[in-house]
Amino acid sequence: MSARVLPAVGAALSAIDTPALVIDLDAMQRNLQAMATYAREHRMRLRPHAKMHKCAAIAKLQMAAGAVGVCVQKLDEAQALAAAGVDDIYISNEVIDETKLARFADLAARITLGIAVDSALGVERLAKALKARGSDAAVFVEVDIGQGRCGVPPVAAGALAHQVVSHGLRFAGLQAYQGRAQHIRGAAEREAALQHAINLVRAAQAGITRAGIACPLVTGAGTGSFVHESASLLYGELQCGSYLFMDRDYADNEPTPNAPRFEQALFVKSQVMSRGSAHAVVDAGLKAHAVDSGPPAIWRRALDYVGGGDEHGILRRRANASDAKEALPDLGETVWLVPGHCDPTVNLHEHYVGVRGGLDLGVVEAVWPIEARGCLG
């Protein structure tokens, strides 16, 4: 829909109209390699979450570096990425609507597809849709391991896996993700929450074994937790997403010991469009970056973003700022924002501008459409 002016490949950073979603491609590729290397060295499958980046070009880079495919949360996302050539997608979430399940079954006839279930009704409807279409999908039973959102209690996992098998569906394992634990600030407290979650996974897996069913795979984990799932000897697949871009919220976590470090690779380029005596106003508000996890940070300047509303961001000098970089930016100056939360920030934009050579002297190397933006259904 957007009337957006996009920069040409090879253009200088000054040619990027603001606000724009910009990737530091050098940092992104180091993150991509670091996670691929980690997974390989720890003998884990990597299936990164494309709900974060929503972009086929990036999914393909991840798969070229060893990922077995990608995850998404929504059927619409799977359809959009499949249409752009991504051929192995797992919807790590439930679909209960029969019209949607018919579309799912259609898509399963064209690409390698998986889905999660957490109810008898969901299993029954999924089986009916796949049978009607004559297509096949990997079916994971989701277990609630402490988030209190989707998933059956661990004690019920065996019975639901039995229903999956009874309906002639291909039981592929357990979906087990603790989303809330990702953002626990202290490393020790985060590990404790993960150990609790892993114990629940162990109980669920034992229940499936008792039901006489083989559990081929446990899949889950996020950027804040994957070291623990990897060490559990239960999980076989990692679903991390945010590691590729990072955000202010993940950067606020105390690092996990022995975890690879990821760099900030996602930015919103903004411009000062108004100046007061003690504040500057940039042209990027909460329609340009998500604030559900707090305000953006200002990249390498001692400035705070103190709100401003839908279309504006008000910047003030940090109280204890003392060096030359503390100065308020001038009218027309570029300011790089580090989004508070990467996933919903990406979902506000139609394109990524990929920059090579850093945010000072880099050039535009790629403009990628965000195919699954707005794919909510």
Add this chain to the structure above:
Amino acid sequence: MSARVLPAVGAALSAIDTPALVIDLDAMQRNLQAMATYAREHRMRLRPHAKMHKCAAIAKLQMAAGAVGVCVQKLDEAQALAAAGVDDIYISNEVIDETKLARFADLAARITLGIAVDSALGVERLAKALKARGSDAAVFVEVDIGQGRCGVPPVAAGALAHQVVSHGLRFAGLQAYQGRAQHIRGAAEREAALQHAINLVRAAQAGITRAGIACPLVTGAGTGSFVHESASLLYGELQCGSYLFMDRDYADNEPTPNAPRFEQALFVKSQVMSRGSAHAVVDAGLKAHAVDSGPPAIWRRALDYVGGGDEHGILRRRANASDAKEALPDLGETVWLVPGHCDPTVNLHEHYVGVRGGLDLGVVEAVWPIEARGCLG
């Protein structure tokens, strides 16, 4: 970008795939008429803010009911709405970038266009761009009347108006909006903030008169404040936007005495896709509705939305619920959400589904593209 499945005109509500942005057209039209009547009876021009709805079809309905045109905040929004046939647009915000100003001057050659300024540099660049293109625009001087965001201090308004005139630009009046005051809960406290703002407008206007310049119009006001601007005898034009749809945040305000009442007209249709023993999970998270002003309310049910993340909403029974409607919804059931904040919620969606006849037995009457969604620049 979205692979969205859209309902046919005439379809039942069950045909609307979730999550979807739905307008109760009956309620919207009552809101539209109530504001149009208020403006006419109070001899105020009405120029509703299209930054809220971002939709040409709705802008045209407002203009057909008497609005002189619409406001937007961004050049990209103006371009998108102009391309869809809206021919009188005021950008109630500053543009400092020279590339953008060249595009502004192009657009000013095609439609009736206005813009705000709050700096000498902005005036100089605007004059240069309009002169280069040979086009004309209405230029408003923005005054900061208490929000601490854009705008010059009232004492500086006369000097900036003088610069506008000196550059051969058409000075059209004052832009004077107090955004923060819109959401002050108590009616008396809100009125006090507005009276302070109005006193600052009076000071700015006096400064312009002292500079020997006529001030043709003061434009501003929002859904939470317009009764006060109308009573001030200073303002000549109202810019309210949210009155058309409303949201949970505006509904939480204590009503202004003697103000027309507006009804909730904007909803996110969601569906229960997972059920626990004491909670239900709907398929609409913070990628389907904005949470900057808090969570959505649940329409006509004693349920609370207690988070859930990017793609999920967790619903729980309200502690004090006691009637039949308190029951948790079943798997597959429809739940109507009232967004916390309408503007950024609209900005997440590609289409409106307009429903006639209410949310129980209505039918789809219209599907409107949201042309200016994602128009950030």
